[in-house]
Amino acid sequence: MSSRNPAGIPGAAGGATAAAKIALPRSHPPPAVPGDDFLLAAAAAGDGAAWSALVERYLGQITGHAWYMLGDPREAEDVAQEAFIRLVAKAAQWQPGGAQLKTWLYRVVVNLCIDHKRKALPIPVEHLPDRGDGGAEAADRELDLRRSVRAALDDLPPRQRAAVVLTYYQGFSNREAGDLLGISDEAMESLLARGRRALKARLKGVKQDLMG
């Protein structure tokens, strides 16, 4: 799938010969860093390299978001996969200049995660990535801390969790996160405040460890 590169993606091969196969205006040469709309149009026209570039651009972000929401890597990957499969189905009808692809993907993932009815099971140790610096005692303490954070996050109601994850881990502004959740700025701020307040209450037990 990566042998052709009509979109001119840096690092991908075969761009010059295959470019003519893509129905994109000649007056609009591929940008140095192809935008999402450009890549999606190329992918819908059969450009595997463009599709791979889109996957590479967003897979980590949306899988990460799903993991923060669900707590289980396999469930998170299922959700991410589902989002991309929906994108495949939508690619041919995608309107450039309309909704941002990133926003669309996140909205799908947010909704999939919130709709996920099964409460996440306790997270086995191996599901928490090892950060691996320091000795055994430090590692144990870090693991305990991460376990506590994970459990506190999992205890939040889904929409509060989504608000915290979108703003803290994914770097969205309150307005952007509110837009993704379909709520007003004020409602978003309230949701986020409640989420953070609940996290503080649940995590106060780790304060000593953290400060020590």
Place this chain on the structure above:
Amino acid sequence: MTDRFGPNLSDQALDRVLGELRAPAPSDLLRARLDNAMATDGDGGRAGAPSPAGRTAPRAALFARLAAALLIAAFTGLGAWLPALAPGPGSLAASPAFFLAPVPVVRQAVFDDGAAEAEIGLTLVGGDRAAFAALGLVRADWSAALARAENDRGFAAQGGAESGAENVSDLEAIPLD
């Protein structure tokens, strides 16, 4: 930053502890699945349907997957029951829902007894549901079963603690022995 909540963490401390949690990177298997997603789902996997320019034709792709699945089956002890299977009007290959379902739903639906061999086979083909659809592994009212499975994803996504078999009881799962 002041702590408005007495003995609880301050905003700053909360940000620090939240920062301890780092999401794992997506697996290579997921990347591989998604790299094939455009080819697999662009036409719903139906043989003979138009395909994006320059791609392997779906019919050829299905034959290739069929060959791969047969090879895998031969090595995983599934060969004994494969000859009894054939694609048909009721097979998953005819259902777009099959291609849109999360892989674990498919895995659970097709192999609701969680047979290790089937699991291995599925993994070896990279979770490629088209290969299994091509084989016609299951004939059933897939859509209804899928809807129930989606409503209560009770499949064994957490190591088989919950079988979720009730979600797919309508499926005519092919015996694995």
